[in-house]
Amino acid sequence: xITIALFGALAVTAVxxxxxxxRVDSMARATFLLLLSFLAVAGLVLMTGLHYLGLxxxxxxxxxxxxxxxxxxxxxMNPAGLMPMSMFHNTRGSAVVAATxxxxxxxxxxxxxxxxxxxxxxPDLTMALGESLMGGQMLTMMTLGVTLFATxxxxxxxxxxxxxxxxxxxxxxxxxxxDRDRGGVGR
Amino acid sequence: xxxxxxxxxxxxxxxxxxAVTWAAVAADAVAAGRAAGxxxxxxxxxxxxxxxxxRLLVGQRRRTAAGDELLRxxxxxxxxxxxxxxxxxxPLGLRPVADLGxxxxxxNAMEVVAWAxxxxxxxxxxxxxxxxxxxRFVAQGLAYELPHMFALITAAVGAQSLxxxxxxxxxxxxxxxxxxxVAFVAFLLSAAAMAxxxxxxxxxxxxxxxxxxxxxxxxxxxxxxxxxxxxxVASSAxxxxxxxxxxxxxxxxxxxxxxxxxxxxxxxxxxxRHRVPTIRMERWTEFSWVVLVPATIAQALVVTLxxxxxxxx
Amino acid sequence: xTLQAFLVVAAALVSVGLFGALTQQSIVMxxxxxxxxxxxxxxxxxxxxxxxxxxxxxxQVLIVVVVTAMAIEMxxxxxxxTAIYRAKRIDMTDDAAELRG
Numbered sequence: 001x002i003t004i005a006l007f008g009a010l011a012v013t014a015v016x017x018x019x020x021x022x023r024v025d026s027m028a029r030a031t032f033l034l035l036l037s038f039l040a041v042a043g044l045v046l047m048t049g050l051h052y053l054g055l056x057x058x059x060x061x062x063x064x065x066x067x068x069x070x071x072x073x074x075x076x077m078n079p080a081g082l083m084p085m086s087m088f089h090n091t092r093g094s095a096v097v098a099a100t101x102x103x104x105x106x107x108x109x110x111x112x113x114x115x116x117x118x119x120x121x122x123p124d125l126t127m128a129l130g131e132s133l134m135g136g137q138m139l140t141m142m143t144l145g146v147t148l149f150a151t152x153x154x155x156x157x158x159x160x161x162x163x164x165x166x167x168x169x170x171x172x173x174x175x176x177x178x179d180r181d182r183g184g185v186g187r
Numbered sequence: 188x189x190x191x192x193x194x195x196x197x198x199x200x201x202x203x204x205x206a207v208t209w210a211a212v213a214a215d216a217v218a219a220g221r222a223a224g225x226x227x228x229x230x231x232x233x234x235x236x237x238x239x240x241x242r243l244l245v246g247q248r249r250r251t252a253a254g255d256e257l258l259r260x261x262x263x264x265x266x267x268x269x270x271x272x273x274x275x276x277x278p279l280g281l282r283p284v285a286d287l288g289x290x291x292x293x294x295n296a297m298e299v300v301a302w303a304x305x306x307x308x309x310x311x312x313x314x315x316x317x318x319x320x321x322x323r324f325v326a327q328g329l330a331y332e333l334p335h336m337f338a339l340i341t342a343a344v345g346a347q348s349l350x351x352x353x354x355x356x357x358x359x360x361x362x363x364x365x366x367x368x369v370a371f372v373a374f375l376l377s378a379a380a381m382a383x384x385x386x387x388x389x390x391x392x393x394x395x396x397x398x399x400x401x402x403x404x405x406x407x408x409x410x411x412x413x414x415x416x417x418x419x420v421a422s423s424a425x426x427x428x429x430x431x432x433x434x435x436x437x438x439x440x441x442x443x444x445x446x447x448x449x450x451x452x453x454x455x456x457x458x459x460r461h462r463v464p465t466i467r468m469e470r471w472t473e474f475s476w477v478v479l480v481p482a483t484i485a486q487a488l489v490v491t492l493x494x495x496x497x498x499x500x
Numbered sequence: 501x502t503l504q505a506f507l508v509v510a511a512a513l514v515s516v517g518l519f520g521a522l523t524q525q526s527i528v529m530x531x532x533x534x535x536x537x538x539x540x541x542x543x544x545x546x547x548x549x550x551x552x553x554x555x556x557x558x559x560q561v562l563i564v565v566v567v568t569a570m571a572i573e574m575x576x577x578x579x580x581x582t583a584i585y586r587a588k589r590i591d592m593t594d595d596a597a598e599l600r601g
Contacts, residue, residue: 007501011509014543018513018536022520022529028258028310034532035303041513041543045563047501048550052289052349053563057542059296060567063332064535064574066302066325069310071578072528075591094522102515109507119555126289126349132557133564140561144568151572155579161586183473 007047014040027072035065052126196284197275204274207424207446208416211453212236215460222461243409251312251402259311262304263407266414269300274421276351280442281434283351290351291339294425298381301418302328305383305390305399308411312402320398324390326468327380330475331387335377337483341370341490342429355433362432366493369486371430373479375455378426380471382419385460389468423452506547513540525592527584531577538570 018037021030038061046054122128133141157163167177213232220227250256276283276290287293302325309321343349345367346357354363364371380387383399391398403411427433427448434441513536520533542563549559584590 003501007505011505014539015509015512015516018516018539021532021536022516022524026255028255028307030529030532032258032261032303032307034536037513037536038539041539044506044509044543045546048546050546050549050560050563051287052292053546053560053567055289055292055296057563057567059292059299060571062296062299062303063328064571066306066328067578068528068532068574069306070322070325071581075528075581075585076526088523089525091523094519097522098515098519101518102511105511105514106508109504109511114503115552117551118553121550121554122557124288125560128557129560129564132561137557137561140565144565147572148568151575155575158579159582181469183469183477185473185477 003047007044010040010043010047013037014044027076028069031065031069031072034068035061038065049121050125052129192279192282192284196279196282200274200277200279200284201271203279204271204417204420207449207453208413208420209233209236210450211420211457212239212416214454215457218457218461240409243405246405246408248405248407249402251314254313254402255311257311258307259407262307262309262311263403263410263414265300265307266304267410267417268414269297269304270414270417270421273297273418274424277421277424278352278355278428278433278445280440280445281352281355286350286352289349291343291349291354294351295336295339298418298422299328299332301381304414308403309390309399314402316395316397317399317401319395320390320392320401323392323395323468324383324399326472327383327387327390330472331377331380334373334475334479334483335381337480337487338367338370338374338377339429341367341483341487344487344494345490347494351428355428355435358432359435362430362435364430367430367486367490369482370490371426373483373486374426374429375423375452376479378419378422379456379459381422382415384415384419385456386463386466387471388460389465389471392465419456420449420453423456424449426452503547503551506551507544510540510544510547513537513543527577527581527591527593530593531574534573534577535570538566538573542566 014037017033017040021033021037024030024033039058042054042057042061045057164172167179168174213229213235216232216235217227217229220232273294275285276287276294283290285293305324306321309317309319309324312318342354342363345363346354348354348357357363376387379385383390389398391400395401400408400411424445427445431448431452432444434444436444439447517533517535517537517540520536521530522533524530524533545559545562545566549556549562553559581591588595
């Protein structure tokens with residue numbers, strides 16, 4: 001009974017907060033409503049017994065949404081929503097696409113004859129996940145690692161305004177970089 | 188094997204944390220008086236937290252034009268609640284209130300709430316200086332979080348478990364500070380940075396008129412600063428089970444050792460605050476990324492090799 | 501708690517996210533829609549793991565992959581937004597219709 005009530009509360013929170021993201025005017029509120037939706041989903045994941053992954057989702061999404069908030073404020077013309085404005089395009093077409101997707105997915109979920117539950121969860125799920133990632137799924141983990149590394153390099157190259165040639169001259173031979181803010185290790 | 192305290196422990200925890208916080212506030216006042224050349228006696232200092240709380244309780248709340256009161260309120264409350272929740276996995280003695288399997292991840296997830304909380308408090312006031320304070324804390328967070336995570340991971344690797352009681356049990360013979368000193372220092376720095384304390388108080392710095400807390404008064408300020416103090420106490424208390432052997436020690440019972448070690452860590456942080464000036468954001472950021480991150484990764488590698496050498500997993 | 505209930509909630513999250521990603525004009529808001537969509541995928545993966553194959557770890561690995569994908573999506577998205585904004589002062593998708601530097 002309590003389980004069902006908790007499931008219902010988290011499910012409604014996740015969907016309603018997610019929908020409100022696109023309704024509120026304040027960008028700060030939109031970002032933290034999205035965070036609320038993530039936290040509700042993390043709660044649902046915790047309910048399935050995946051404690052480690054649920055907590056990792058909480059941890060990651062808080063960091064991600066705070067960073068998101070910074071960029072939201074940076075790139076939106078009206079971050080605080082003090083002057084309400086519409087920022088939609090193609091609302092009707094999108095609504096049709098979204099509704100069709102929902103009907104197809106939910107219909108599939110309800111109509112498909114799902115197989116019966118096979119096996120029992122491992123006693124220590126965190127350990128099982130770790131051994132899987134360092135064993136059978138090692139290739140997945142290595143791919144993720146390399147992809148993340150490529151992302152770090154790629155995003156820094158894309159986003160930086162001043163590269164090393166700006167800092168150290170065309171021959172990279174300037175004795176000191178001409179940074180406006182000196183860093184902490186004196187380069 | 189779960190070894191959580193009986194339910195009464197949950198009621199005891201906030202009281203214990205507040206008592207330690209009270210002592211820390213008093214010690215901080217004494218240290219501040221000494222640093223300023225106007226010594227404050229311990230009797231005055233011990234009454235200070237109570238007087239300050241009453242003063243803030245009866246003080247008027249400041250409201251700013253077009254501020255987002257809802258988000259600001261959530262931010263202030265979240266800081267306080269997150270500090271208490273993070274403390275739930277702290278072993279009081281040898282047993283915590285909640286002995287979670289991924290206890291270290293729980294602790295990390297709860298303290299990261301401080302990022303959102305401080306930013307929300309800074310944003311909610313609709314004031315320039317407080318928003319600058321909020322942004323500073325996010326920048327500081329991005330700098331301290333990775334060394335902090337690697338420090339936690341190093342302790343977890345040493346114990347081969349994410350459960351805090353297992354980490355304590357693994358230190359029965361040898362404290363982790365001996366085999367992972369770099370991780371301990373990184374953890375201590377990040378604990379101070381997380382509570383925007385000591386040399387890392389730029390988010391509430393004097394140069395931005397109090398930063399994130401600039402527009403707080405009355406009960407709002409009381410909630411915010413209590414949350415900040417509790418976060419400082421909880422994170423420095425976490426250094427004890429992670430690196431300082433938890434409740435293990437001769438003669439005294441486990442809870443007394445935890446208390447003594449926690450007060451010692453807090454003492455170090457209080458001395459640090461009054462001896463070292465505020466470090467500028469760009470300096471701390473570069474130091475953290477260029478020095479601390481590689482150092483803590485190397486530390487984790489060394490500890491992994493030690494564990495493997497001992498015939499671990 | 502049944503598999504169907506989880507999957508319907510996940511479907512709702514995916515469609516709300518899709519709606520957001522399709523309608524929003526601001527690039528940052530488009531990314532929030534995509535994040536919400538992936539949020540639904542996480543929920544579905546957890547539900548499939550719990551109700552169909554709890555003995556294996558494939559469901560958990562899938563969640564790890566999706567969470568990583570979210571981080572990559574956000575980092576890459578903001579880097580591109582920053583690059584476009586530096587070059588053209590653009591933060592709306594309609595203005596960035598042509599991807600010439």
